[in-house]
Amino acid sequence: MLMENCGLFAAYSKDSRYNVTGRIIEGLLALQHRGQEAAGIAVSDGIKIQTYKGKGVVNSVFNKSISQKIKGYFGIGHVRYSTNGFSNFVNAQPLTVRYKNEFFSIAHNGQIENSAELKKIFEEKGSIFMTTSDTELIPHLLVNNFKKAPSKWESKEVGKVIDKSIGPSYSLLLLFENKIIVLRDAFGYRPLFLCETKNGIYVASEDSAFKIFPLRDANIREIKPGEAVEIKDGIIKSYEINPNKNYKFCFFEQVYFARPDSNVFGENVHLMREKLGELCAKENPIDADIVIPVMDSGFSAALGYSKASGIPLEMGLMRNKYVGRTFIDPDIQERKLGVRRKLSPVKEVIENKRLVLVDDSIVRGTTVKYIVKMLRENGAQEVHIRIASPMVVNTCHWGVDIPDKNDLICSTKSLKEIEVLVNADSIKFISLTNLLNSLGSDGRKYCLHCFQNDWGETSF
Template sequence: MNPLLKAKEKCGVVGITSIVKNRVPECIYRALYTLQHRGQESAGIAMFDGQEIRVYKGLGLVTEVLTREVIANLNGYTGIGHVRYSTTPGATIEEAQPFAVKNPKFSFSIAFNGTITNYLEIREELAKQGAVFVTKTDTEVLAKLLAKNLMDCGLDYVEAFKLTASEIDGACSMVLVNDKGELYAYRDPMGFKPLCVGRVNDLVVIASETCVLDVLAGFNSCEYDQVKPGELIRICEGSIERMQIISSPRRARCMFEYVYFSRPDSIFDGISVYKARERIGRELARRCPADGDIVVPVPDSGRTAALGYSMELGIPFVEGLMKNRYVGRTFIMPGQDLRDEMVSLKLNVVKEIVNGKRVILVDDSIVRGTTMKRIVRLLRKGGAKEVHVRISCPPIISACYMGIDFPTKRELIAKMMSLEELTKYVEADSLQYNTIDGLLAGIGLPKSELCLACLTGEYPLAK
């Protein structure tokens, strides 16, 4: 496979401006810390300080990159931030975001969540016109396309966004800060990735998830709305201008946001992620009941679905696995060897709870299968009499081209094995998946409103 095709990512973005021109670097730090679950490979911030845009980014967690000294040395009342993980082995600082563009006539920085599916064609065309690329990411292609269109549109950002939106395919939720101190936000017309806008005290905030606004508000109230699919938002001097710049008859919200990626305390397009996961767990129990003594979640990803499963069947919900919360998410760790090592560091069994019990183990998904196999072994080691695995997400059988880290069918164990083979592989007494109908009922949206490509092989884009 062309290595460029592997440069897909799942990220968190934030943009903040202060109406009364107070400092916002600390607020962006808090927002990125809240979005840390969306990526632990790199973090960065871009601030307009009244004269120029200053970018600081690095590899590592938010707390490791954006230290107290770094934040203290950043000034400005408008800025953006980003957390990232990628599927590209060997992450480099050049691939970290925000990504800056400097031109004698303008400068801006962008932070992007998604995957531009036609970025190779765009990259090739831009290269013919003299563009030079320093990374293999679609983020750089997006930034340089926007810069070209900005020149072609007489430095009119709205017109440049309109032109760019008409040229790119795929998933795109992004924020931009320019050298005028303006803040922009854009979401693709199918609405693959979440993006919200709201007011918190003197701040106007754009973020990947609504939990950011709740955290920034603290004990104060806040107002927020979703950025609509195909919508461009321009924020200047505290005013919010909303424009529908492109439309699509199709909606394709990523179902994995409801199942796994988003924080449970977030709301994605009007639906509580927590309640969706609880309902998905109930639907799983109705369709895939098991005879067991206790329901045990895989923390933290399977907890809410396991609670729904427990409530539906009346089987006690217990925490039979303890998580080391200082170890990152294994699914979004680049490289299988690192994922395997992290499982051992991350989880331990509570023997007093599982010993002699028939355990119903609930998790959100199985992608590669290695993590589940290790967890089942842990439970056996802890004395579990039986282990029945129940998965709230239907089998993942197809690649994702919209930014989730299972790019090849060879990595998808549900595609390579029958259910019987998979049950044997993970060493469970039984294993069952939720159905697509159960997933839809739990989320509360029809099939036409979601992207289910990884479950069905039916992609919402023609390409």
């Protein structure tokens, strides 16, 4: 599976006596699917910032005593997958630094494409880097532009400096002793949402993270590309940093990354995936007995495929919900073992059946190969793979750790070769042309780079 980026969550209580640490942890739990390597929080009581982070999933990093010990009425949180930098503790976020006797913290979702160039510039000026994460460039950038204490930095000016200097992909939370600044890049690669209730203000990578809180009369909106939001003294201020309208929303948020109950880029994720499954069924019909989804992200697409084809949907693969998403583990051998840990075939459902196996995408082909092997071991008569997205044929440098092109199975092999490699009776994808036709004018707002060769075409 595809490697993900990160998840952001922030909370601000309008009552300064309330400790938001527990709420930030709950928000990170709701975003756990966006990163399982590390988790962290940084909170402020208006005077000082406290930071706590560690490797692993949220429940392994935090416990009740931590939520009671780390106190503040506003703060930020982060769950991490390493798109840039090694998977180790020092790279866990939020990244908290000290400048002019004040601490400030940063949580970042995205990837700084010009990071190598910026790092060289700062190192020549004498800067020392303590991590291998591109996020560490941001405090160096800010302190080199603002010579006063961080609490006195103007939010709009912070947004302008970052917009001018780094790019193209970032959603940022910056925590200061007196405020939170929220930034989204001008292309809007990653989703980012703002929620205001009677008692608090929240920010999250996906709006589904707000659902754990009472939301009566809540005002929820997507933070605009190129927008800076300041949360200070219980008041929200918005600044237009870059009025760019050439959006590049990552379509893989719709295909795979986001939770099905989220609404990203103006679309409900479950309904979009169901639509993709319907497209796949109409473009790639097959005579079969049952449709089986690869759980969990393939379920909505499989439902759409079943509806459009008239072939009944069955749960031929059961998912162990206590095992993390296999793509999260950076170690490829561990990821192979993770397929068998995560998915269990139901022999009584699949035996002697012609199966349509529906999944959201194929990147390396490692996962689907082992799934087909398990299905055949349990008596599947035929296995026809249907992928509810176009072929992934190109890398991504904007917040998703897609491997080198040589590691992408669809970039290096023909459909026939892939069928042989994964031992499938057939394998079909949605064509990029069909996808664009279905999206209509909305297709212009999406980044589809990973589906296109360097000359702008797919390798069908």
